[in-house]
Amino acid sequence: MAAHTQNQRKLIIASNRLPLSVKPKDGSYEATTSSGGLVTALKGLSYSDYLWLGWPGVEIDERDRGSVDEALAKENAAAVYLEENLAQNHYNRFSNGVLWPTLHYQSEVSFDNETWDSYQRVNQIFADRISEEAADGFSLHTPFPADDFWRGLPVQKQLLDGVLGSDIIGFHTDEYKANFAGACGSHLGAEVEGGNIHYNGRTIHFDKYVVGIDCQRFADTIEEPEVQTRIQELEAQYKDKTIIIGVDRMDYTKGLPEKMEGFRVFLDEHPELSEKVVLIQIAIPSREDVKKYQDLEAEVSKLVGQITGKYATPQSTPLLYIHRSVSFAELTALYSVSDVCLLTSRRDGMNLVASEYVACQEARHGVLVLSEFTGAAAFMKHGSLLFNPSNADGLSKALYDAVTMEKKDRKKMYEELRSFVTTNTSAKWTEAFLGDLMRLRE
Numbered sequence: 001m002a003a004h005t006q007n008q009r010k011l012i013i014a015s016n017r018l019p020l021s022v023k024p025k026d027g028s029y030e031a032t033t034s035s036g037g038l039v040t041a042l043k044g045l046s047y048s049d050y051l052w053l054g055w056p057g058v059e060i061d062e063r064d065r066g067s068v069d070e071a072l073a074k075e076n077a078a079a080v081y082l083e084e085n086l087a088q089n090h091y092n093r094f095s096n097g098v099l100w101p102t103l104h105y106q107s108e109v110s111f112d113n114e115t116w117d118s119y120q121r122v123n124q125i126f127a128d129r130i131s132e133e134a135a136d137g138f139s140l141h142t143p144f145p146a147d148d149f150w151r152g153l154p155v156q157k158q159l160l161d162g163v164l165g166s167d168i169i170g171f172h173t174d175e176y177k178a179n180f181a182g183a184c185g186s187h188l189g190a191e192v193e194g195g196n197i198h199y200n201g202r203t204i205h206f207d208k209y210v211v212g213i214d215c216q217r218f219a220d221t222i223e224e225p226e227v228q229t230r231i232q233e234l235e236a237q238y239k240d241k242t243i244i245i246g247v248d249r250m251d252y253t254k255g256l257p258e259k260m261e262g263f264r265v266f267l268d269e270h271p272e273l274s275e276k277v278v279l280i281q282i283a284i285p286s287r288e289d290v291k292k293y294q295d296l297e298a299e300v301s302k303l304v305g306q307i308t309g310k311y312a313t314p315q316s317t318p319l320l321y322i323h324r325s326v327s328f329a330e331l332t333a334l335y336s337v338s339d340v341c342l343l344t345s346r347r348d349g350m351n352l353v354a355s356e357y358v359a360c361q362e363a364r365h366g367v368l369v370l371s372e373f374t375g376a377a378a379f380m381k382h383g384s385l386l387f388n389p390s391n392a393d394g395l396s397k398a399l400y401d402a403v404t405m406e407k408k409d410r411k412k413m414y415e416e417l418r419s420f421v422t423t424n425t426s427a428k429w430t431e432a433f434l435g436d437l438m439r440l441r442e
Contacts, residue, residue: 011050089118255344260303262395335360383416
């Protein structure tokens with residue numbers, strides 16, 4: 001993320017994937033909005049003059065690129081075109097197969113030089129595309145791991161060296177910031193002094209920038225007539241039930257198998273609640289062409305079947321599993337009617353679902369049951385029930401405490417969360433990061 005010049009102050013956002021899906025339509029192409037934490041975080045962007053650069057997600061024939069460029073331009077975006085094989089080696093095999101698990105404290109990685117070469121090549125293509133327009137700013141939207149995980153990468157020094165090409169580097173939490181500084185000092189011999197890293201004759205500023213959401217967007221959506229109608233329909237449909245909502249990408253970092261196991265234990269320990277609660281779990285498809293993700297989806301589906309097979313009756317089911325995306329309006333309505341939000345991530349950079357839920361709960365004061373391994377837990381622990389997702393009994397207890405919590409206690413905890421979410425918005429995050437970048441450039 002960076003600015004054009006200090007006079008024009010145009011914002012250039014570069015990410016691997018565009019926040020848009022490009023699809024053929026009527027002999028041309030159209031671009032539609034995608035989902036994701038980075039997209040959510042930037043919804044509150046106050047800049048009117050910006051350009052988002054990224055790969056459109058598919059290989060586009062040169063004859064069609066003009067049409068794609070026109071579709072993307074309408075959305076303030078532009079494509080970085082990649083050949084399919086190069087993109088797959090870079091994204092699925094290195095980014096998802098090596099970097100993603102390492103950054104999320106997972107030890108199962110398989111490194112090879114071919115995918116590393118592809119990763120470097122794609123980054124060079126991106127650099128060539130934006131180098132004349134953008135100043136250097138980098139924001140990491142994932143955790144940065146402890147050294148025991150990071151040092152296992154054969155190319156960890158090269159990756160650190162690349163990131164330190166920036167003028168400013170942002171992290172979600174103090175933990176990630178400290179881990180990065182420690183890695184730079186240990187592996188590159190860089191000097192860390194306060195909020196600065198001195199390396200190769202340059203000074204790089206780094207800091208914590210707390211990412212958030214656009215709360216007003218949710219407030220406005222709740223007031224829309226069709227959303228109000230949908231809220232009333234859902235409340236009538238589940239009038240005698242406590243609704244637990246879960247919203248996660250189908251990713252092994254999100255702890256979906258752990259969530260299903262913990263919910264099964266909850267039902268086993270409290271069978272009297274099996275017809276009084278319903279977990280509505282939205283599992284958004286992700287990286288479906290990667291075998292590890294295919295195996296995960298199969299595992300989660302199996303666990304869902306076991307729970308519904310044991311506890312569903314002709315009258316009701318304690319688990320509703322939705323393996324697809326839902327519209328923003330539908331998601332907002334579901335957040336609004338839910339009494340509990342259950343997030344079981346094994347590791348998460350932040351997890352903005354927690355903030356989205358809070359933004360929709362001003363009337364109901366729902367309870368946030370939050371994995372201690374989310375970045376959000378560092379800021380929202382005083383208003384949430386925390387647990388370790390690997391401990392099914394602990395998850396079950398936290399869920400039971402949430403379901404049975406008194407109204408006055410729900411309100412007290414909610415007010416803690418509301419204060420954080422309304423203060424740390426996406427607009428504040430982007431303004432703080434870009435403000436510091438501008439000051440450094442000047």
